Amino acid sequence: MVVPHGGRLVDRVLKGDERQEALERVHLLPKLELSRDLAFEVENIATGVFSPLEGFLGREDLESVLDHGRLANDVPWTIPIVLDISEDVASSIRDELVLCYRGEPVAIMEVEEVYAYDRVGMALGVYGTTSEEHPGVLKVNGMKDLLVAGKVDLLNQVPSPFPKYKLSPKETRVLFELKGWRTVVGFQTRNVPHIGHEYVQKTALTFVDGLFINPVIGRKKPGDFKDEVIIAAYEALMENYYLRDTAVLAVLQMEMRYAGPREAVHHAIVRKNFGCTHFIVGRDHAGVGNFYPPYAAQEIFEDYPDIGIVPLFFRSFFYCRRCGGVVNEKVCPHGEEYRVSFSGTKLRRTLKGEAEEGGVLIRPEVEEVIRSYPEPFVEGR
Amino acid sequence: MDRTKEVKIPSSLYRAIEEKIEGSNFPSVSEFVTYAVRKALKELSGYREQLSEEEKEEIKDRLRALGYL
Numbered sequence: 001m002v003v004p005h006g007g008r009l010v011d012r013v014l015k016g017d018e019r020q021e022a023l024e025r026v027h028l029l030p031k032l033e034l035s036r037d038l039a040f041e042v043e044n045i046a047t048g049v050f051s052p053l054e055g056f057l058g059r060e061d062l063e064s065v066l067d068h069g070r071l072a073n074d075v076p077w078t079i080p081i082v083l084d085i086s087e088d089v090a091s092s093i094r095d096e097l098v099l100c101y102r103g104e105p106v107a108i109m110e111v112e113e114v115y116a117y118d119r120v121g122m123a124l125g126v127y128g129t130t131s132e133e134h135p136g137v138l139k140v141n142g143m144k145d146l147l148v149a150g151k152v153d154l155l156n157q158v159p160s161p162f163p164k165y166k167l168s169p170k171e172t173r174v175l176f177e178l179k180g181w182r183t184v185v186g187f188q189t190r191n192v193p194h195i196g197h198e199y200v201q202k203t204a205l206t207f208v209d210g211l212f213i214n215p216v217i218g219r220k221k222p223g224d225f226k227d228e229v230i231i232a233a234y235e236a237l238m239e240n241y242y243l244r245d246t247a248v249l250a251v252l253q254m255e256m257r258y259a260g261p262r263e264a265v266h267h268a269i270v271r272k273n274f275g276c277t278h279f280i281v282g283r284d285h286a287g288v289g290n291f292y293p294p295y296a297a298q299e300i301f302e303d304y305p306d307i308g309i310v311p312l313f314f315r316s317f318f319y320c321r322r323c324g325g326v327v328n329e330k331v332c333p334h335g336e337e338y339r340v341s342f343s344g345t346k347l348r349r350t351l352k353g354e355a356e357e358g359g360v361l362i363r364p365e366v367e368e369v370i371r372s373y374p375e376p377f378v379e380g381r
Numbered sequence: 382m383d384r385t386k387e388v389k390i391p392s393s394l395y396r397a398i399e400e401k402i403e404g405s406n407f408p409s410v411s412e413f414v415t416y417a418v419r420k421a422l423k424e425l426s427g428y429r430e431q432l433s434e435e436e437k438e439e440i441k442d443r444l445r446a447l448g449y450l
Contacts, residue, residue, distance in 0.1 A: 008431075009431060011431065164447055164448070165447075167444075167447075167449075170432065170436075170440060171440050171443065171444060174432070174437060174440045174441065174444065175444055175449055175450070178441070178444070178450060248449065
């Protein structure tokens with residue numbers, strides 16, 4: 001089984017007497033209400049999804065992540081996992097802080113450090129821009145003034161809209177072992193599956209034992225597919241077109257940051273912790289608008305020969321009318337006039353009835369499921 | 382019993398290590414390889430030791446209940 005990132009799978013989920021003792025002192029401690037995304041971060045730290053992190057980043061690690069894409073101990077890490085607080089909250093906290101979600105305690109944090117940070121530096125370091133057109137920059141600009149660092153111990157799981165598909169890295173590692181998978185390719189997605197996705201997954205699966213389809217559930221930008229639509233669409237696809245013995249679906253509760261190359265590395269590290277040996281990186285992975293060159297998310301892996309998971313790079317697949325099938329630019333000699341691309345935009349237009357490509361873009365069973373939702377997209381501006 | 386044993390590594394790798402450790406705290410290629418192997422062994426053993434049989438059985442039960450097995 002692949003070694004977790006940093007050498008050890010973090011497990012800070014309190015159980016038994018230890019949990020009971022912690023719950024008994026919760027009412028004595030200051031509390032901080034978290035957003036759903038931050039509650040997910042806490043759970044991801046405690047269950048080892050973010051191994052080797054044991055808590056929210058301190059200043060030294062944060063600066064190292066922003067400047068070098070590595071933790072202070074040189075382990076690859078590209079996305080700051082931080083907890084922002086106001087000055088009022090900072091003045092009230094002591095050694096421990098109870099992190100709550102919807103009023104319920106989720107974790108106890110050992111407060112190690114409270115520090116100020118530079119929003120511009122964070123935006124540039126992670127997203128490579130300070131433009132508020134970028135949803136990640138917008139989020140950074142809306143963060144509170146201080147960051148609090150420290151280890152977290154999970155008291156209660158964060159409620160999931162998809163409990164059936166919520167697995168921890170410990171569980172996926174046992175699952176892969178029981179299935180006899182020595183090599184597993186992870187597939188990150190925030191979209192319903194079109195036929196291009198299916199071909200990428202199946203091409204990768206040809207060379208490994210198992211496929212781990214791992215949609216991100218959490219905050220997305222307006223226009224993205226809603227989480228429930230993504231899951232229902234994958235259920236339809238897997239039921240009709242995948243072998244049960246070689247493919248597994250589980251959700252990852254984590255917000256999308258749209259940080260392009262840096263987020264691609266983060267996504268790979270997270271899947272390594274789930275037990276994947278390989279990770280699919282496609283065109284404009286985790287990108288948004290035109291902020292990143294189309295293959296920057298593949299090129300960044302050259303800086304991480306020590307990442308410990310094999311990235312599998314794919315160019316775009318498309319349907320070629322002359323080839324009569326799904327191909328890519330490495331194998332198809334025909335011109336643009338024969339090609340139907342699998343862009344998300346085209347898929348959305350097809351689903352809205354504005355284009356007539358349904359048959360070659362998406363499986364009919366998947367299309368039917370999506371169409372059963374009156375409004376399949378995240379709303380807002 | 383000998384305190385050390387010989388291990389063969391490709392000559393090209395040996396030369397690459399020699400170049401890399403020049404001016405570093407590693408006095409020889411053997412010291413570097415010993416350090417790297419110890420580190421790798423620690424990482425490998427770190428994960429295997431974590432799950433008890435009882436915990437593994439609990440996970441299996443949950444995976445069965447969820448329909449994964």
